[in-house]
Amino acid sequence: MTYPTISHFIENLTGLFIPLPIQTFGLFIVLAFLTGRYFIKAQFLRLESLGFLKEVKIPKDTKTTNIVLDYLFNGLISFLLGYKVIYIVQNYKLFSESPQKILLSSDGSIVLGLVFLIINIAYIYSFYKKEPTIENNTILPSDLSWNFLFVAGISGIIGAKLFTILEDIDYLLANPFSAIFSFSGLTFYGGLIGGTICVILYAKKYKINIAHLADSFAPALILAYGIGRMGCHFSGDGDWGIASNMANKPVFFPEWLWGYSFPHNVIQAGEYIEGCIGRYCYELPSPVYPTSLYEAIFGVIAFLFLWKIKDYIRIPGVLFCIYLVLNGMERFTIEIVRITEEYNILGLELTQAQVIGFTITIIGLSGIMYLQKNHHESIKE
Numbered sequence: 111m112t113y114p115t116i117s118h119f120i121e122n123l124t125g126l127f128i129p130l131p132i133q134t135f136g137l138f139i140v141l142a143f144l145t146g147r148y149f150i151k152a153q154f155l156r157l158e159s160l161g162f163l164k165e166v167k168i169p170k171d172t173k174t175t176n177i178v179l180d181y182l183f184n185g186l187i188s189f190l191l192g193y194k195v196i197y198i199v200q201n202y203k204l205f206s207e208s209p210q211k212i213l214l215s216s217d218g219s220i221v222l223g224l225v226f227l228i229i230n231i232a233y234i235y236s237f238y239k240k241e242p243t244i245e246n247n248t249i250l251p252s253d254l255s256w257n258f259l260f261v262a263g264i265s266g267i268i269g270a271k272l273f274t275i276l277e278d279i280d281y282l283l284a285n286p287f288s289a290i291f292s293f294s295g296l297t298f299y300g301g302l303i304g305g306t307i308c309v310i311l312y313a314k315k316y317k318i319n320i321a322h323l324a325d326s327f328a329p330a331l332i333l334a335y336g337i338g339r340m341g342c343h344f345s346g347d348g349d350w351g352i353a354s355n356m357a358n359k360p361v362f363f364p365e366w367l368w369g370y371s372f373p374h375n376v377i378q379a380g381e382y383i384e385g386c387i388g389r390y391c392y393e394l395p396s397p398v399y400p401t402s403l404y405e406a407i408f409g410v411i412a413f414l415f416l417w418k419i420k421d422y423i424r425i426p427g428v429l430f431c432i433y434l435v436l437n438g439m440e441r442f443t444i445e446i447v448r449i450t451e452e453y454n455i456l457g458l459e460l461t462q463a464q465v466i467g468f469t470i471t472i473i474g475l476s477g478i479m480y481l482q483k484n485h486h487e488s489i490k491e
Contacts (some may be wrong), residue, residue: 112346114376114390117206129206135376138341146334147259153326153420154252162426165248166316181234185227192226193218207389251318261312262305262327269304302331321426321481328433329416335437336409342402346375351399351447369397399447405440412436425485427477434474441467 113119116132157163197218198205205212313323342349354369373383373393380394416433423429442464450461460468 111344112372112374112376113344114346114374115206118374118390129203131206131209133209133376134345135341135347138337138344142334142337142341143259143263145337146330147255149330149333149417150258150326151252151255153329154250154255156420157322157326158250158252162322163251163319165250166318168247168249169315177238181231184230184234188230189223189227191223193220193223195219195226196222249316251316251323254316258309258312262309265308266301266305269307270301272304273300319426321430324427324430325420325423328430329413329420332409332416332433332437333413334409336406336413339402339406339409343400343406346372346377346379347402348375348377348379349402350394350449351401351444352449353396354399356397365397367400367403370400370403371395371397372400398449401444401448405444408440412440425481427481431474431477431481434470434477438467438469438471438474442471 111122113122113134115130115134116137117128117130119134120130121127154163194213197215198212201212309323309327310320313320339349341347350370350372356365356369359365359368371380371394374386374390375392375394376390378390378392380392383391383393412433416429416436419432420429423432445461445464445467448461448463450463452459452461453465455465
């Protein structure tokens with residue numbers, strides 16, 4: 111079953127429709143981040159206990175920077191909260207159906223926004239005034255797990271959105287606001303590249319070993335990817351494959367795993383469902399391969415594999431390289447049955463994701479061979 115919002119899921123379980131401003135895909139993205147953070151910190155703690163990650167020095171300007179960012183970030187959030195709160199209450203029905211339309215509109219109360227801002231600034235000021243002046247010059251990497259998650263999350267979303275926009279310039283030109291600010295359309299490899307670059311820069315600030323850092327992220331990344339794909343599947347966000355031939359379905363495959371029509375999908379694609387009442391009343395005219403579900407299953411299995419072998423890998427960076435190989439091979443393969451534009455590259459019809467997936471697989475394999483060669487040479491010396 112497809113659930114555009116959590117309200118639809120609750121209705122399916124209880125028969126009661128409770129209007130909540132929580133979209134299914136968004137909920138799974140939050141779950142992906144929280145789960146990823148849990149396993150990233152678990153990896154940090156493991157490597158710290160083994161002595162591979164040690165305390166790092168806190169840069170001198172960090173406290174001042176954090177205070178400034180605290181004022182800016184919390185001040186902005188408090189102003190927006192005050193600015194929107196009355197408008198949300200007055201238009202709750204629309205807010206529950208499409209939160210982004212309310213949040214991204216210009217309607218609100220500037221006066222209430224300023225009141226919330228002043229109260230929050232006063233609270234932050236009193237907090238820092240009472241804070242002990244004892245300076246701690248070092249910190250464990252595990253204590254930075256939330257910081258890494260925040261950096262990876264923000265930069266990953268920006269990178270994912272940027273790649274999506276570049277994939278469909280025509281849509282950007284026709285619908286610039288929707289293309290930039292909608293919560294749909296997030297390209298995984300854009301997020302991976304954007305997040306990787308910013309996380310490396312942040313790690314360099316604290317002089318944390320990049321190879322150990324990458325190994326800490328590897329299992330969490332593949333699991334978060336799988337959870338995110340669950341969100342794609344259960345919301346019906348358009349991330350599905352080509353039409354499936356039900357006549358070729360293996361006997362041991364349930365029908366919904368071979369071909370699915372995504373009834374009540376969140377993007378309202380397909381044909382109208384007779385007798386349906388409400389906004390999400392469409393389903394695809396014929397079953398398609400539920401590729402997002404395949405990727406979700408792969409993500410969980412790959413996570414269990416990486417989590418199992420992590421204790422047996424002694425060369426820093428190899429675990430992350432294995433992750434790259436698994437991810438690249440999976441994406442190259444799944445693209446065979448996905449609906450994606452193909453390009454003629456050296457006589458081969460390949461999608462953008464297949465080209466990137468193939469490249470990442472080669473990088474992963476090359477990385478494993480390079481790291482093993484360096485490790486053996488260091489032993490000989």
